[in-house]
Structure formats: structure tokens, C-alpha cells
Amino acid sequence: MEAPIVVIRDLSKIYRQGEVQVTALNRVSLQISAGEFVVLMGPSGSGKSTLLHIIAGIDRASSGEVRVQGINVANLDESQLADWRNQNVGFVFQSFNLIPVLTAHENVELPLLLTALGRRERRQQVDLALNLVGLGDRGHHRPDQMSGGQQQRVAIARALVTDPALIVADEPTGNLDARSAHDVLGILQSLSRDAGKTVLMVTHDPKAAVFGTRELHLEKGELARDLVQE
Amino acid sequence: MALPLRYNFRNVVVRWRTTLFTVLGVAAVVAVFVLLRALARGIESTSGNTGDPRNILVVRKGSQAESGSLVTRTQFRTLQYFDEIARNERGEAVVSAELVMIVSAPRRGGAGEANTLLRGVTPRGMELRPQVTLVEGRWFQPGHREVVVSRRLSGRFEGFEIGGTLKAGPDHLKVVGIFDGQGSAFDSEAWMDADEARSIFDREQYSSVLLRPRDSAAAQAIILRLEQDKRLGLRGESETLYYSKQTMTAAPFRILGGILGVAMSVGAVFAAMNTMYASVAARTREVGTLRVLGFSQSSVVMSFMMEGTLVALMGGIVGCGLALALSVYVQARGVYFGTMDFQSFAETLFQFRVTPDLVGLGLLFSIGIGLVGSLLPALRASRLPVIAALKSV
DSSP states (O other): OOOEEEEEEEEEEEEEETTEEEEEEEEEEEEEETTOEEEEEOSTTSSHHHHHHHHHTSSOOSEEEEEETTEEGGGSOHHHHHHHHHHHEEEEETTOOOOTTSOHHHHHHGGGGGSSOOHHHHHHHHHHHHHHTTOTTOTTOOGGGSOHHHHHHHHHHHHHTTOOSEEEEESTTTTSOHHHHHHHHHHHHHHHHTTOOEEEEEOSOHHHHTTSSEEEEEETTEEEEEEEOO | OOOOHHHHHHHHHHTHHHHHHHHHHHHHHHHHHHHHHHHHHHHHHHHHTOSOTTOEEEEETTOSSGGGOOBOHHHHHHHHTOTTBOBOTTSOBOEEEEEEEEEEEEBGGGOOEEEEEEEEEOHHHHHTOTTOEEEEEOOOOTTSOEEEEEHHHHHHBTTOSTTOEEEETTEEEEEEEEEEOTTSGGGGEEEEEHHHHHHHTTOSSBSEEEEOBSSHHHHHHHHHHHHHOTTTOEEEEEHHHHHHHOOGGGHHHHHHHHHHHHHHHHHHHHHHHHHHHHHHHHTHHHHHHHHHHTOOHHHHHHHHHHHHHHHHHHHHHHHHHHHHHHHHHHHHHTOOEEEEOTTTOSEEEEOOOOOHHHHHHHHHHHHHHHHHHHHHHHHHHHTSOHHHHHHOO
16 A cells, blocks of 8 residues: 555535535545545535545635645645645646637646746656647647547646646546547546556546546545445 | 746737727827827927027026016127127127017918017127028018018918018018028027117117127136126026026926826726726636646736736837827928917927837836736736636636
8 A cells, every 4th residue: 555645634624604604524534545546426515526625725624634745735825835736736627727828738838837947848848748648749739729628638738747746637527528538537547557646536427437446425525435446 | 937928918819809999098098198298399309409509698687588588788788898709700709689579470371370589680690590591582681671581480470481571560571581490499480680670679678699609618707707797687508508498388288298198097097907807807717727727826916917018018009109100290291380488478389209218108108007907907816716716617
């Protein structure tokens, strides 16, 4: 068993809207090891996206502890958190979230602009990432000149271009046809299995879940089942 | 590292309709701002282009302008024998006592009457002003009620052509020549003999005395001597310095430029703000994505401010281009503008001049509009909650 990359203890998230309190996560504790492909499932409102956001450092817990690679994410201020995300987490979204006015190459390069890499090194990294997702020849195309599946592959290239330890994907196949979805899941699986990346994916789709090595089921903000795939 | 400029540039191009309206709005504001400044600059340039640095103009102590000055014949005689004054090849002191009067004349095209300056000069006075050259006809002959007028005035007033007449006091003067003042204040004058002018207007005194010292040390000596001689009651200063101070006429244009500039820039700032708010609203998810990728709030602020400034700068370039084109057109057509000189109450003629520093000022002005107009939208973009922004459609 690999050392845990994510350690969560008694994590709670409560949203307050005036007098009303909504508990999105209720004292969740779990560990995720390096190289695992964890699939977060559960009905709408079960807290799976909230959990993903807190682990990825784009939301904050109301209580409890989240450590990623030994770092207590709650202790980082906004600026530190932005740097930390850039260096440690790659993001893949359901709607791809590419910048429409930039080419595929420029989109993938965006996270690298925050690093100390020079122009030539950035170009090499971007080419490597685009080749990994099979789009080495589409670097100069803008998102509106590509299919949904290709756009999501560009988004995966952007997520892995900084070589982060953790890749989080929020419904990455939600807007894709079956064939493209299969391709995207295959890439994520390969990143976990062959490149040793830890992948955390939220999905509603049971077919997508089979690509993972572990399934976590959330219900009403609590961890209901934790299944390791055979 | 900040977001790349191409990101802003392409967004500006993609939203070309809203960009175009903002660019045109800012362009109009910058063009008016630059043109008003150019009018003031034209007047200043006319004054600054007048006179010879070797000459000294003497007026009554306390007078700011020739038109309000009186120099008696006794004072002139005293001055005439100053040793420091240069002599010409005939051994005459290079000094000219002159009279400046205002005459009213009808504008061409029936556009009412306007005041113009009539200067009584001596032959020495003409020697002292080599920048004034006769271009048509001949110089006036003393005692014959003759006058020469500038080419600019000739084009502006009825009867100011050769053979025409000009009403001066109870008399009529015949125009016998046209001169060119090379863009100086003399281009707004008509010249006749000084003593004849005194006789027509029944004036005992002159208005001023123009003289040429032997050298710069003599010039300083004359200025000092006049300053210290309480009985003479005169003061002297370099002719060029005197004219460069006569820029009060430009003040209304500067003030109007300032007021209009502020008023119109408020409108332009709101136009830029509106464009940028629309841009932020349309790109909420993009902003969320950039924040998730690690771009800080300050990067987002910088990026949107850069974009707003880029749009405004485009407007500034168009506005300066318009002002420049108008300036070139006006100069090519030889169009002159006239305004009241508040010291002499006569009309001053000038051309507006869009100079490189005015273009620079116009561009800076547009950058200012962009920065102020995009600040609040940029701050709003940077403060968008990341998760809500990501979920935005």
C-alpha cells in the first residue's frame, strides 16, 4: 500500500443561508493513497463535489482537517492556496472550462505561466502533455474548432502539464458521447495506473466508475460505502 | 506572472461591437480634448514665434502690454541717446517709437465687424523685424494715408486687399501692400507710418519703443538702467520674452479644454466601465477557471484593467488620429482661426497645432480613462466566489 496522499479527519462543511443551515459534509474521515483512482459517487446533494472542492483547495471546510501531501490546506491563505493549487492539483471540469479565445496550446500553457519555466521549456512541456492525450497536432486550434471529446482531452493536458500529484475531475464525461467518454476515462485511468497520479473523480455514471480503483459513496454528507475495485 | 496580453487582445476583438462603441466614445472625448489644447497651443505658438531675441521692447512701467502703454516723446528722445543702442550702417540709432491702435473692420462674407491692430512703425521698426516681409505691392509712404496689411488679415477682412481702404479714426487708409509675418503675432496687424498714425488718432504719445542694443551686455545694461531710473518710468524686456508672456489669450481654451475634458471623460469612463462590466459578466466562468488554475486575485485585476486600458488606448489612438487629420487638413487649406486678445481687445489669428506632445497627452488621457473605467469591474471580477463562478453558464 502506498503512503496516503490525502488524509481527511472529521471533515464537515455547513452552508449558512440566514437562519438556515445545510450540512453538506458531516464528519467525513478517509485516506487516499498515491496512485489511486478514486471515484466519488452519490446522489445529487450528497456532498461529493463539495468534498472534491475542499480536497482541491477551492473551498474551505467548516471544521475538521484536510492534509494533502502532508500540508494542512486550511492553514494556507488565499494567495498561498492559489500557488499550492497551481503546483499540486490538476483540474478537469464537466464543461471543459477552456478559455475560448486561446488555442489548445495556449490553454495548456496557462498554468505554466505561473511557474519559473522559460518559453522553450514551457513549449516542451505543453507539447508533451498534448501528445500524451493524442492531440499533438491540434495545438493551434481554438476550442470552438474541436469536438467535445477533444476539448476535454485538452483540459486533461492542462491538468497534467504542471506534473501535479493530484488530478481532480468533476463529472468529466457529463457532456461527452459514449465514445469520447470512454477515451477520456481511459486517459485518466492511464494517468493513475501508468504515471502514478492520484485521480479523484466525481461521477453519476456507474459505467465511468468501473475505470477507478476505488469507489466512495456519499449519502447526505456522510461516507456510506468505500469499495475497492477488484 | 500576469495573464498574457494576447488573452486580453483577443477578448477585445471577439467582443468587437461593444469594443467599437467604447473606442468611438473615447475617441470623441480624446479628439475634443486634443483639439482644444491644440487651439491654445496655436495661440501660444504664434506669440512664441514673434520677435527677435536681440531686441528690447520698452513700455510704460506697470503696463503689461503695448496697447495699455504710453511713452512720451520726451521719454523717447531720452532713450534714443542711450549709448548701449546699436547703430546701423548710416550711423542711426536702431530704435523705433511705435503706436498701437485698434481699428474695427468688416469681416469678409458679412460676418460682422471685428477689431484689429493697427501699428504705426518707423523705418527702423521695419529693420528691427526682419521676419516681416513684403509679399505683394509696396511699403507705405509716410504722409500719403497708406497702409500695408498682413496676408492673413487680407483674407479675413473686407477691403484689406491692395487698392482697398481701411477706416482709421476719421480717415481712410489705402492698402498698398501685403506682408507676411511668418506665423508671428504681426500676422494679426496692419502697419502704417508711426507719426502719421499719431496725427490721425490725435495722440501725443507713442505706445512703445523697440530698440536693438549693441550686444547682450548692453541689453542687460539698458534693462537695468530703465529699472533703476525712477524718473523715466519705463521698463524694458526682451521682445521675445514679452511676446511669450502674451499667452493670456490661450487661457480660455485651456480652461474650456479642462472643463470639457473632465465632463466628457466622466462619460467616457462610464462607457469603459459598462463595457468592462459586460465583459466580466460574460466571462465569469473563465475568471473562476483562471483562479482555480492558480492565478491570483491581483492577476485578475491586472488583466481586466489591462483590457479596459487597451480598449481606451485604441480610442485614444483613433481620437488623436482624428485631431491630427483635422490639423493637417486645416493647415493644408490655410484656414486660420480668430479669437479676441483680452489684452489688446483686437482679434488674434492663429492655426491650431497638434504637436507630438499633445498626441502623447491625448494618449495618456485615454489610458487614464481606461484605468479608472476598468478598476471597479476588475475588482468585481477578482472577488467573484470561485465555485459560484465555475458554475456560471
